[in-house]
Amino acid sequence: MRLALLRSLPLAVRVPLVVAGLMVAVSLVIGQVVLHRLARDQERHVADLAAAYLDGVSTAVLPAAIRRDVWEAYDxxxxxRARYQGLAIVFAVVTEPSGHVLAASDPRLFPVGSLLPEALLDRYGPDGRLAIDEAAALAFLARELREGAVPVGRILVELDIGALIAERRAVRWTLVAVNAGLTFLLAGLGVMLVRRMLGPVAILRAHVAAGAEGPIRPLDEALIARQPAEFAALFRAFNRTAQAVAEREAMAARLAAEEKYALLGKLASAMAHEVNNPLGGLFTAVDTLARHGADPAVRARSIGFLRRGLADIRDVVRAGLVTSKGRIGDGPLTRTDLDDLRHLVRHEIERRGLSLMWRNELASGVALDRTMVRQIALNLLLNACAASPPGGTVRLEARVAAGAFALTVRDDGPGLPDAA
Structure with missing residues (x-):
């Protein structure tokens, strides 16, 4: 009868009842309350004894602290210490308002006139409040010495509370042993009950796991009808999710196909941009050959320039085709590689009525990707031409300093607005 009543309750009520029964059975809450009460009583007992000790010591030490009498304070x-043998006093220290030691129960550990370590002072709480380090089995208590409203010093006491900690641990282990026995006794019953109640969860887990290997299959409606109301609603929500996931996967497939074409367009645009940059210089070289091709020096220089420009275009095309055979265009960067850029931007400089200041201090080859550096420098120069007003000046400086290659491009443009 009672089992039927439990089954009739909603799952949200049954599971908390089972969990609460197990928690009450093992008495974890009661054990914590007992330990907390024991610890509080022990701390109050130590605090009362220590406060009584400090009351007596403060009265005896105060005159010596006022007169800075070391021997009277030590006495x-x-x-x-001899009077309060109920306290396991490790040491007691009287300090001056400046923090220097006036007297100590162990003068060898705390010499007169020395400063107490900061690590030790940090272990003391506010005056009059007991601080306990359970791991070290020590307690710390401080009391300020005052003559009226004038502070004249401070008393710091460290107590050994090992006996109290040992008693607390003995009680704790007794509680642990009792609670462990009850826990193991009732754990089997709890597991069987929870497993029986959460059987539908196993069904749902199996369907979710199957979705990792293929499409998510919805649950059969006949199976859903046999479940409690809470799980029936969960199963129907799962079916709606499975349908939504299938729709999103179909949409993602369509978007992936569209994105492929968009990426191809971006790649084509990027390659066209990188190829178009050196074309202006190549056309200039062709015009130079047409006008001054009879001059052997001009012809040799123009043909060399054409070869290098075409090699750069070839490297850009290769970079779009090859992704696993290393970097394209590796090779030392030479002075000539940068000087060629003057010819590439000359047409743009003349068209906009600008002047070009060129300072190339490279004396020998630099171990850099020549194609990449030339493309970067060319883009910067073209951007500088576009940003400069008519009559402005575009400047390029290239040098090697402290083992690093530095490339600087300046223009007379207004610069970026503050918002950008």
Missing amino acids: ALDRA
């Missing part, structure tokens, strides 16, 4: 600490 007061020594007498107080």
Whole structure:
């Protein structure tokens, strides 16, 4: 009868009831409350004893602290330690307002006039509040010495609370042993009950896992009808998700086909841009050959320029075709490679009425990709021409400094607006 009543409850009620029953059975909450109460009582007991100790020490040490009498302060600490044998005092230190040690129960550890380590001071809480380091089994308590409203020093005490920590650990292990026995006893019953209640989850998990290897299959409606109301709603939501995923996959396939053509267009546009840059210079070289081809020097220079420009175009085309055979255009960058760019931009310079200042300080080859550097420099020069007003000047400077190649292109344009 009780099992039938439990089955009639919604799953959102059944699972918390099972979890709550297991938690009550193993008494974890009760164990934590007991440990917390024990720790609080122990800390209050230590705090009361330490406060009584500090009350007595403060009264005895205050006159010595006012007079800065080291021996009287030490004697007061020594007498107080013998009087309060119920406290396991590791050390007690009296400091001046400046933080220097006036007296200590262990003068060899804390010499008179020395400063206490910052790591030690950080372990003390505010005056009058007990600070406990359970891992080290130590407690720390501080009290400020005042004459009226005037601070005259401070008392720092470190206590050994190993016996209290040992008692706390013994109680903890007793609770752990009892709770562990109850947990193992009831775990089997809990697993069987939860597994029985969460059987529909296994069905849903199997369908989700099958979706990793192929299309997600919706659940059969007859199976959904046999499930509790909560799982029936979940299964129907899964079917709606499966249908939405199938629709998105079909749409993604269509978008992928469209994106392929868009990428091909971008690639063609980029290659056209990179090929078009040196074409202006090549046409200039052809015009030079047409007008001054009879001059052997001009002819040789123009033909060499044409060869290098065509080689750059060839490298750009190869870069679009080859993706796994290394970089294209590797080779040392020479002075001539950069000087050729003057011919490439001369037409644009003259068309816009600009002047060109050229400073190429390369004395020998530089181990850089010559094609890439030439393309970068050419793009910068063309951008500088477009940005310069009529009558402006475009400047190029190339040099090697501190083992690095530096290329600088300047123009007389207004520059980017602040918003950009």
